[in-house]
Amino acid sequence: MDDQGWVGRWAHLFFDFDKPLIAAVNGVAAGAGMSMALACDLRVGSEQARFKTVFIERNLSPDSGMSYFLPRIVGYSRAADLIFTSRAVGAEEAYRLGLLDRLVAHEVLVEEAVKLASEMTGWPPLALRASKRVLQQNMTADLDDALRYESVNLGFARKAVNDSRESIRSFAEKRKPTYTGT
Secondary structure (H helix, E strand, O other), rough: OOOOHHHHHOOOOOOOOOOOOEEEEEEEEEEEHHHHHHHHOEHHHHHHHHEOOOOOHHOOOOOOHHHHHHHHHHHHHHHHHHHHHHHEEEHHHHHHHHHOOOEEEEHHHHHHHHHHHHHHOOOOOHHHHHHHHHHHHHHOOHHHHHHOOOOOOOHHHHOOHHHHHHHHHHHOOOOOOOOOOO
């Protein structure tokens, strides 16, 4: 028996993806669509973005990871407000609450989301993957476990020895680094 359903599998696909995911929200993100946006690491939205939990309106409790992601992003009481009332949240409030990490003009939404992704791809790939894993793991870890997990992932990132060398060389030569993931 499948106790997670297709929406649970989608939430896992997004959460478990080994590279950062960016949602570009240009309209209404409701129900499972909101959950999928929340499952992304970052969310960029335009003034046309709106969020609505919608589940309670359909005689449902949240699914597709909403009860996991939403309180971690906005806090318990704000998540409860959004889930229990199913009220629509416009772009400005979504940005203020943390549902959106960046708020940009509609005309440049995709361009800005791609620009953000390009900024991230300029860094060492293994270090970026390790950073995502550490952030996810340490959301619920105590300090001792968090420090151990950070230490383990430092070693993972350092497996890219050429990127480690490039980091030092580019700093010494005062130039932009070029990382290869090796």
